[in-house]
Amino acid sequence: MTGMKDINALLNMPTIAVAQALLGCELVSTGPDDKTSGIIVETEAYLSQDDASSHAFRGQTKRNGSMFSRPGTVYVYFTYGKHFCLNIVTGPVGVGEAVLIRAMEPTGGLDLMQKRRQTEQPQLLMRGPACVAQALGLSLADNGTHIEDGRLLLLPRRKTPLIQTGVRIGITKAQDLPLRFWIKGSPFVSGSRKV
């Protein structure tokens, strides 16, 4: 048996708790002819209330629709004209909260990731949300799928990591909220700001 039960329990916790609990978990992306995977080392929580930088803040739209689905739904959005970013939806149906996967430590399918990312360096393969999506081969086609029946598989972590907390990156609203979490000391964490 895998830890499916654990994963379900994890996904149904409050969003901030999920953002922390996802650290150390392995995420596997499988396709017809490919398999890439990594351990989540950095996340950010996006809430529905009092969080002006959340895509759900102004209500449901065509773009953010999947963010209002049940926990474990995959929310992929397109941004800055060229990038995709991966989120795991949290909170009850209709609420609109999610956890952005910002960085991972590559564990499998390194050769394919290097091809997709056009770089050889392991530390640059999955550093940054758009890099994560690119390394895993994700696109808008994955938006709205669910972690239990899509191409993405989430595995429970074996050890509880030491977690550090800071402010989120790349936003202009609600900049003071401490909703960014990462594994202390991981060389795969994104951004130059470690606080």
Add this chain to the structure above:
DNA sequence: GCAGGGATTTTCT
């Protein structure tokens, strides 16, 4: 190692 700015298009005001 770090700061600055361009790319590129969808989405919402």
Add this chain to the structure above:
DNA sequence: GAAAATCCCTGCG
């Protein structure tokens, strides 16, 4: 029409 949950290249030192 402006902004955007970003990345990468450049220049500097």
